[in-house]
Amino acid sequence: xxxxxxxxxxxxxxxxxxxxxxxxxxxxxxxxxxxxxxxxxxxxxxxxxxxxxxxxxxxxxxxxxxxxxxxxxxxxxxxxxxxxxxxxxxxxxxxxxxxxxxxxxxxxxxxxxxxxxxxxxxxxxxxxxxxxxxxxxxxxxxxxxxxxxxxxxxxxxxxxxxxxxxxxxxxxxxxxxxxxxxxxxxxxxxxxxxxxxxxxxxxxxxxxxxxxxxxxxxxxxxxxxxxxxxxxxxxxxxxxxxxxxxxxxxxxxxxxxxxxxxxxxxxxxxxxxxxxxxxxxxxxxxxxxxxxxxxxxxxxxxxxxxxxxxxxxxxxxxxxxxxx
Amino acid sequence: xxxxxxxxxxxxxxxxxxxxxxxxxxxxxxxxxxxxxxxxxxxxxxxxxxxxxxxxxxxxxxxxxxxxxxxxxxxxxxxxxxxxxxxxxxxxxxxxxxxxxxxxxxxxxxxxxxxxxxxxxxxxxxxxxxxxxxxxxxxxxxxxxxxxxxxxxxxxxxxxxxxxxxxxxxxxxxxxxxxxxxxxxxxxxxxxxxxxxxxxxxxxxxxxxxxxxxxxxxxxxxxxxxxxxxxxxxxxxxxxxxxxxxxxxxxxxxxxxxxxxxxxxxxxxxxxxxxxxxxxxxxxxxxxxxxxxxxxxxxxxxxxxxxxxxxxxxxxxxxxxxxxxxx
Amino acid sequence: xxxxxxxxxxxxxxxxxxxxxxxxxxxxxxxxxxxxxxxxxxxxxxxxxxxxxxxxxxxxxxxxxxxxxxxxxxxxxxxxxxxxxxxxxxxxxxxxxxxxxxxxxxxxxxxxxxxxxxxxxxxxxxxxxxxxxxxxxxxxxxxxxxxxxxxxxxxxxxxxxxxxxxxxxxxxxxxxxxxxxxxxxxxxxxxxxxxxxxxxxxxxxxxxxxxxxxxxxxxxxxxxxxxxxxxxxxxxxxxxxxxxxxxxxxxxxxxxxxxxxxxxxxxxxxxxxxxxxxxxxxxxxxxxxxxxxxxxxxxxxxxxxxxxxxxxxxxxxxxxxxxxxxxxxxxx
Numbered sequence: 015x016x017x018x019x020x021x022x023x024x025x026x027x028x029x030x031x032x033x034x035x036x037x038x039x040x041x042x043x044x045x046x047x048x049x050x051x052x053x054x055x056x057x058x059x060x061x062x063x064x065x066x067x068x069x070x071x072x073x074x075x076x077x078x079x080x081x082x083x084x085x086x087x088x089x090x091x092x093x094x095x096x097x098x099x100x101x102x103x104x105x106x107x108x109x110x111x112x113x114x115x116x117x118x119x120x121x122x123x124x125x126x127x128x129x130x131x132x133x134x135x136x137x138x139x140x141x142x143x144x145x146x147x148x149x150x151x152x153x154x155x156x157x158x159x160x161x162x163x164x165x166x167x168x169x170x171x172x173x174x175x176x177x178x179x180x181x182x183x184x185x186x187x188x189x190x191x192x193x194x195x196x197x198x199x200x201x202x203x204x205x206x207x208x209x210x211x212x213x214x215x216x217x218x219x220x221x222x223x224x225x226x227x228x229x230x231x232x233x234x235x236x237x238x239x240x241x242x243x244x245x246x247x248x249x250x251x252x253x254x255x256x257x258x259x260x261x262x263x264x265x266x267x268x269x270x271x272x273x274x275x276x277x278x279x280x281x282x283x284x285x286x287x288x289x290x291x292x293x294x295x296x297x298x299x300x301x302x303x304x305x306x307x308x309x310x311x312x313x314x315x316x317x318x319x320x321x322x323x324x325x326x327x328x329x330x331x332x333x334x335x336x337x338x
Numbered sequence: 339x340x341x342x343x344x345x346x347x348x349x350x351x352x353x354x355x356x357x358x359x360x361x362x363x364x365x366x367x368x369x370x371x372x373x374x375x376x377x378x379x380x381x382x383x384x385x386x387x388x389x390x391x392x393x394x395x396x397x398x399x400x401x402x403x404x405x406x407x408x409x410x411x412x413x414x415x416x417x418x419x420x421x422x423x424x425x426x427x428x429x430x431x432x433x434x435x436x437x438x439x440x441x442x443x444x445x446x447x448x449x450x451x452x453x454x455x456x457x458x459x460x461x462x463x464x465x466x467x468x469x470x471x472x473x474x475x476x477x478x479x480x481x482x483x484x485x486x487x488x489x490x491x492x493x494x495x496x497x498x499x500x501x502x503x504x505x506x507x508x509x510x511x512x513x514x515x516x517x518x519x520x521x522x523x524x525x526x527x528x529x530x531x532x533x534x535x536x537x538x539x540x541x542x543x544x545x546x547x548x549x550x551x552x553x554x555x556x557x558x559x560x561x562x563x564x565x566x567x568x569x570x571x572x573x574x575x576x577x578x579x580x581x582x583x584x585x586x587x588x589x590x591x592x593x594x595x596x597x598x599x600x601x602x603x604x605x606x607x608x609x610x611x612x613x614x615x616x617x618x619x620x621x622x623x624x625x626x627x628x629x630x631x632x633x634x635x636x637x638x639x640x641x642x643x644x645x646x647x648x649x650x651x652x653x654x655x656x657x658x659x660x661x662x663x664x665x
Numbered sequence: 666x667x668x669x670x671x672x673x674x675x676x677x678x679x680x681x682x683x684x685x686x687x688x689x690x691x692x693x694x695x696x697x698x699x700x701x702x703x704x705x706x707x708x709x710x711x712x713x714x715x716x717x718x719x720x721x722x723x724x725x726x727x728x729x730x731x732x733x734x735x736x737x738x739x740x741x742x743x744x745x746x747x748x749x750x751x752x753x754x755x756x757x758x759x760x761x762x763x764x765x766x767x768x769x770x771x772x773x774x775x776x777x778x779x780x781x782x783x784x785x786x787x788x789x790x791x792x793x794x795x796x797x798x799x800x801x802x803x804x805x806x807x808x809x810x811x812x813x814x815x816x817x818x819x820x821x822x823x824x825x826x827x828x829x830x831x832x833x834x835x836x837x838x839x840x841x842x843x844x845x846x847x848x849x850x851x852x853x854x855x856x857x858x859x860x861x862x863x864x865x866x867x868x869x870x871x872x873x874x875x876x877x878x879x880x881x882x883x884x885x886x887x888x889x890x891x892x893x894x895x896x897x898x899x900x901x902x903x904x905x906x907x908x909x910x911x912x913x914x915x916x917x918x919x920x921x922x923x924x925x926x927x928x929x930x931x932x933x934x935x936x937x938x939x940x941x942x943x944x945x946x947x948x949x950x951x952x953x954x955x956x957x958x959x960x961x962x963x964x965x966x967x968x969x970x971x972x973x974x975x976x977x978x979x980x981x982x983x984x985x986x987x988x989x990x991x992x993x994x995x996x997x
Contacts, residue, residue: 021679021729022677022729025691026950028969029967030964030967032987035988035989037989039989041962041963042963042984042987043963044963045955045961057684060493060496061449061451062448062449228444228445229439229440229441229445230444230448232400232437232439233506233509235405236403236437237432237458237459237463237513238432238459238462238463240425243462247458248450498941498942499709528709528879528942529920530919530957532924532937533935533936533938534937540934558882558924558925559925562925595854596853599853599856601853601860601883601885601886602882602885602886603881603884603921603924604885604909605885605905613857615854615857615861616854619824
C-alpha cells in the first residue's frame with residue numbers, strides 16, 4: 015500500500031470525452047480491420063526455462079552462488095595447470111609455511127603447496143557433485159517416472175525396493191564398496207550414486223502421479239503415443255522443475271559426504287588431495303598452523319553455502335507455475 | 339432424415355471402476371459410471387450427449403476412444419469391432435478418431451510450443467515426412483482455426499482460453515479424423531468465445547464431413563449443434579431422439595425437468611416458463627437406487643419403478659425412451 | 666439519489682505481477698439500492714469479481730485499490746480498519762462464492778460455522794444461535810438440520826454445500842448479499858434449485874443482492890438491473906428488459922447474439938464476437954472492445970467513451986452515442 019503511486023500508473027488524459035463537441039468527422043469513420051489488434055499477443059514469448067532464468071536473475075544470493083561455483087570450477091580446471099607446483103610435490107625446505115607470495119595458502123608439513131592441493135580438491139569435489147547430480151537425475155527420474163506412470167503392481171514393487179534400500183544406512187554400503195573397490199574416487203562415486211537416487215525417485219513418482227491424469231497426457235494417448243513416449247516427452251519434462259531443485263540440494267550433500275568420508279579416513283587416500291583429507295590433515299596441526307585447517311574448511315563451507323543459495327533460488331524460480 | 343451410414347455403433351457399453359472402500363479393510367465397490375449404454379452415430383452427424391456431472395457422459399466418450407478399457411460391450415467403428423483390438427491393431431485408428439478436451443488449460447502440454455503440440459501427432463503417424471513439412475502443415479491448420487502464423491512458436495500459457503481451445507481443435511484435425519469426441523469443448527470458455535468455437539466446429543463438419551460426439555451439459559448449445567441427442571442419467575441412457583423431436587416432444591420425466599431447469603437468456607420468456615424444480619441431488623453412482631435410476635427424484639415414480647429397470651424402447655420412429663410411466 | 670446502500674465511485678484496482686502492473690478494474694462507478702437484485706455480467710478477467718473483492722478488501726497483498734468513494738450504508742469503507750471491515754462482512758454483508766469449499770472451513774462442522782458469526786456478531790447465546798442455525802438450514806431447504814449441524818463440509822454434496830454457504834451468508838440477516846458465480850460449478854437442475862432459493866430469500870428478507878455471473882440465462886431469470894463489464898470498465902448499465910431487448914452497446918449486442926437464441930431451437934448460425942479480450946497488463950488507450958467491435962470507429966481506438974444516458978436508468982459507454990454522430994446522421 016505504501017507504493018501507491020507506483021501501483022497506479024497515471025492514465026494519460028484522453029483527447030476527447032463524451033463532452034467534446036469538436037471531434038473531427040474522420041474519427042467517426044469505421045476503424046479499418048488492420049487497426050484492430052485483438053488476436054495479437056503483445057507479450058514476448060517466454061518458455062518455462064526463460065521465465066525461470068528471469069526469476070533466478072533477480073535472486074541476488076543465487077547469483078552470488080552461481081558466480082562462486084563458476085569461479086570454483088575455473089579454479090578446479092586451471093588451478094593445477096597453471097600452478098608451478100603439483101599436488102604431490104614435496105619440498106622439505108618450505109614445510110608449514112604461512113601464506114605468502116610463493117605459496118598463496120601456505121604449505122603443509124611436507125612442504126606441498128596448499129593452494130594447488132585445494133584447487134585439486136575442488137576437482138574431486140565438483141566431479142562428485144556433477145556426477146551425483148546427473149546420475150541421480152537420470153536414474154531417479156526414470157525409476158520414479160516408471161513407477162508413478164504405470165502405477166498399481168509395478169509401482170508397489172518398485173517403491174518397496176526403494177524403501178528397503180533406503181532403510182539401510184548408507185554408510186554401510188559405502189564401507190562395503192570401499193572394501194571391495196579400494197579407497198579411491200571411483201568407489202566414492204559409485205557409493206554416492208547408488209545411495210542418493212532414492213529421494214529423487216520418490217519425488218518424481220509423486221510428481222508423475224499428480225500430473226499423469228491431466229488432459230495433455232490423455233491427449234497424447236489419443237494421438238497414439240506409447241506409454242514410454244508419454245512418460246519421456248510429456249510427463250517428465252513437466253515434472254522436471256521440482257526434480258532439479260531436489261537434485262541441486264543433493265549436490266552439496268554429496269560433496270560433503272565425500273569430504274566427510276575422507277575426513278574420517280575411509281574416503282580418498284593420500285597423497286591425492288580432497289577437501290576432506292586436507293581438513294583432516296589440517297586439524298592435526300590446528301593449534302600450530304591454523305591456516306592449514308582454515309582454507310580447506312572454508313572451501314567446503316563456502317561451496318555448501320553457494321550450492322544451497324542456488325538451490326533456494328532455483329526452488330523459487332522453478333517451483334511456482336508460470337504466472338501471467 | 340434418410341438412413342445414413344452408421345459410423346459409430348455402441349452396443350451395451352459398460353464401464354465400471356473399482357473404488358476402494360473407506361476403512362481399514364481392503365475391499366472394493368464398483369462405480370458403475372456407464373451401465374449398459376447403446377446408441378449409434380450416423381456419418382457426418384453430430385450426436386449430442388447431455389446430462390449432469392457424474393452421469394457418465396465423459397466416460398462414454400473416453401471408453402469409445404479406448405482411453406479406458408471397457409468392462410463389457412462393444413464399439414464398432416465403421417463396422418469393425420475396435421474394443422477387442424490390441425494396441426498395434428488399433429494404432430491406425432488413432433488417425434480416424436480424435437478428441438477435443440474440456441479444459442484448454444490442461445489439455446495442451448505446457449512445455450511444448452504450438453508447433454510441437456499440433457505437429458507431434460503428425461510425426462507419429464507419418465502424415466508429414468520431416469520438420470519442414472510439419473511446420474507447413476501446422477501453419478495450414480492454424481489458419482483453419484483462425485490463428486496467426488507467428489503463434490506457432492509460442493507456448494500454451496501465452497494464449498487466451500478460446501485461442502487454446504482452437505489450438506486443441508487444430509491438433510485433433512491434423513490427422514484428418516472422421517470422428518471426433520468433443521468432451522465439453524465449450525464449457526470452460528467465455529460466452530463470446532463459445533460461439534467462435536462452435537462455428538469453427540460446424541464449418542469443419544460441413545467442409546470435411548466430420549462426425550461428432552458432442553458431450554455437454556449446455557442444453558441450448560446441444561440443441562444448436564446436434565442432429566440427434568441422448569440424455570444420460572446415472573450411467574444410463576434415458577432418452578434418445580432426433581434433436582427437434584426430443585426438445586418438442588420429450589417423454590422422460592428427467593429430460594423434462596432438465597429442459598425446464600435450463601435458464602433461457604430471455605427475461606420475458608423466463609418469467610413465463612414454468613419450471614419443474616427437481617428435489618434433492620443425484621444419487622451416488624456407487625450406490626444407485628434399485629430399478630429406474632431416476633425414481634428417487636421422479637414425480638411419477640411408482641412401486642414398479644423400484645422393482646424393474648425400464649429398458650430403452652422405440653416409442654415413435656427413431657425416438658427411444660426408458661421409462662415405465664412415459665409422459 | 667444519494668441514498669444508495671452501496672455506492673462506489675471511480676474504483677481502480679491494480680495487481681502487481683512479475684510481468685508488470687495489471688489494471689484489473691479501471692475506474693468504475695456502481696451503486697446498489699436496498700432490496701435490489703442487481704447483476705454484474707462479463708467474461709472472465711473483465712474485473713467483475715475483482716471489483717467486489719476490492720470493495721470488501723479481500724484481495725491479496727499484491728493488489729492496490731483506489732477509489733473516490735466506497736460508501737456502504739452511510740459509512741466510508743476505505744476509512745475503516747481491517748477489523749471493522751471484517752465485522753461488516755459477517756454481519757451486514759454476506760458473501761457466496763463459486764466454490765463452497767473455499768469459504769467453508771473443512772475442519773469445522775456446519776454447525777460451528779453457522780453459529781460462530783451469530784455468537785460473535787449478534788451476541789447470541791449458544792442455545793439461541795443453534796436454534797437460529799437450524800432455522801436457517803430449514804430456510805435454505807436442507808432436511809434433517811439437526812443432523813447436518815454435526816457434519817463436515819466434505820460430507821455434503823455440491824448443491825448442499827452451496828445451500829449451507831447461503832445459510833452462513835444469510836444467518837446474520839445482512840443488508841447486502843454478494844453472490845460471485847454461485848451456480849457456475851453446479852448442474853442445471855441444482856442451479857435451478859439455488860436460483861429459486863435466492864429469489865425466495867430475497868423476497869423473504871428483502872436483502873439487496875449483487876449477482877456476479879457470466880451466464881446470460883441466469884441474469885435473465887433473476888435480476889432487475891444489470892451492469893455489463895468488459896476490460897475492467899463498465900460498458901452498459903440497464904434494466905434487464907432494456908438490456909436484453911434494447912442493448913445500446915455493441916458488446917452487449919454481441920453477447921446476446923453469441924448464445925443460441927431464446928430456446929426456439931433455430932439452427933441459425935451463431936454470431937460470435939471475433940478475437941479475444943484485451944490484455945489488461947497493457948490496456949488499450951481507447952475503448953477496450955474496439956478491437957472486436959463490428960461498429961468500431963477511429964475514435965474508439967483513441968479515447969475511451971464515458972457512460973452516457975440512453976434512457977431512463979439506461980447508460981452505455983460507446984462513441985456511437987456521441988451527439989455529433991446523431992448530428993451527422995441527421996445531416997445526411
